[in-house]
Amino acid sequence: MKILPDSTMQRPKRTQSGEKQPYHHGDLRAALLKAALLLIDRHGVKGFSLKDAAALAGVSTAAPYRHFADKQALLYALQGEGFVLFNAALAEAFARGETASSKIVEMGVAYVLFALHHPAHFRVMFGLNAGPESGLGPDPSRASGFLLLVEAVAALLPEASAAVRNDLVIAAWSLVHGFAWLQIEGAFAGSVEIGDVESQLRRTLTLTLPRAGQS
Amino acid sequence: MKILPDSTMQRPKRTQSGEKQPYHHGDLRAALLKAALLLIDRHGVKGFSLKDAAALAGVSTAAPYRHFADKQALLYALQGEGFVLFNAALAEAFARGETASSKIVEMGVAYVLFALHHPAHFRVMFGLNAGPESGLGPDPSRASGFLLLVEAVAALLPEASAAVRNDLVIAAWSLVHGFAWLQIEGAFAGSVEIGDVESQLRRTLTLTLPRAGQS
DNA sequence: CCTACCGATCGGTAGG
DNA sequence: CCTACCGATCGGTAGG
Numbered sequence A, B: 001m002k003i004l005p006d007s008t009m010q011r012p013k014r015t016q017s018g019e020k021q022p023y024h025h026g027d028l029r030a031a032l033l034k035a036a037l038l039l040i041d042r043h044g045v046k047g048f049s050l051k052d053a054a055a056l057a058g059v060s061t062a063a064p065y066r067h068f069a070d071k072q073a074l075l076y077a078l079q080g081e082g083f084v085l086f087n088a089a090l091a092e093a094f095a096r097g098e099t100a101s102s103k104i105v106e107m108g109v110a111y112v113l114f115a116l117h118h119p120a121h122f123r124v125m126f127g128l129n130a131g132p133e134s135g136l137g138p139d140p141s142r143a144s145g146f147l148l149l150v151e152a153v154a155a156l157l158p159e160a161s162a163a164v165r166n167d168l169v170i171a172a173w174s175l176v177h178g179f180a181w182l183q184i185e186g187a188f189a190g191s192v193e194i195g196d197v198e199s200q201l202r203r204t205l206t207l208t209l210p211r212a213g214q215s
Numbered sequence C, D: 001c002c003t004a005c006c007g008a009t010c011g012g013t014a015g016g
Helices: A028-043 A050-057 A073-096 A100-117 A119-126 A142-157 A162-185 A199-208 B028-043 B050-057 B073-096 B099-119 B119-126 B140-156 B160-186 B197-208
Strands: none
Touching: A028 A073, A028 A119, A050 A119, A073 A100, A073 A119, A100 A119, A100 A142, A100 A162, A100 A199, A119 A162, A119 B073, A119 B160, A142 A162, A162 B028, A162 B160, A162 B197, A199 B028, A199 B160, B028 B050, B028 B073, B028 B119, B050 B073, B050 B160, B073 B099, B073 B119, B099 B119, B099 B140, B099 B160, B099 B197, B119 B160, B140 B160
């Protein structure tokens, strides 16, 4: 794969006064992460190489090793970055929802929008375990957004048993994750009519969510 | 990756009478597909090579090209094979269910069991579009099992609008797909208690499915 | 952060 | 279906 340096990720230039300007505000590390995201978007996690990322950032093939021990370390960094963004989006959605069920719906919407807006992060976070021992295991910080779902479900079904709540947590998580994944993969195309993604998801979620006290 | 020939996929042997025995009942093609499935299970779709598959089947690196034009052709074959099995399993489940809602539940169970029992097929079928243009697009025959879900939902909600039915089709498909994927990826581990996978899914699905006439 | 390079792997082909 | 091989790519390192 021939990768040309991204025009937005230039090599250092000298100003008219002759000082050397650092990479991207001095942050090659960030430039490499950005390049990796772009390449993963285009070619998938396994189809991305450090050499390509270096070329896209306009540096030599050895340069990335100044910032990452190896390729996997870069992927870990991307995964961590993704979970920070993801958990923040879920927390914001949780806070925004005014009722238990709207908290759940907002979190679901945030989950899917995150996947659509950050597909490369999403793939690194959830689609990486290509094999049982692919190296990149689940990240502990994954739990943080997830616990909010557990909390919202408890609020929605205060009198339900723990088992029933557990069932609903699994249902909501599975539905939203499957929706996001199928959307990213384009699997709905041609099979189902999906207009606006967000309103489709809202309708689907509310249709599915048991009303409180009904269980 | 060093791949040793699989003891179940031996090179041709001579019987005591001296005749040459063909590969696997004369079917190297089948042996290569089987080897590919095993490698994809272990290393993911992108982590599998024709050379490894050939080695695992006990033949030279050039041999696969007698049966497949190139690597992608083998993956296509695997995808097609997967959809045949998948659609058959869904059709059987549809037929087995006695009511509309049990048809849906049985299809969901079949969907997930297929994913668990044929993870490599499942990955090739649904997890391949690593990038927007990864080559392996959706297969048309995918629709066949899917249409049965549309039919079952129509039977479940005979008086509902087409839009509502559509919402439920998307909900059911997303939920089951997400459940299967998260299960394969091991994402539930540590976060949620899942005992028996099948009964968990049955409970989750029935909890979620609107009863007929209730919408 | 660069040049130069290694050892390994990969898809694919030539020519039996 | 095999041997032998090419051209390309990749992760990573030596030694500035």
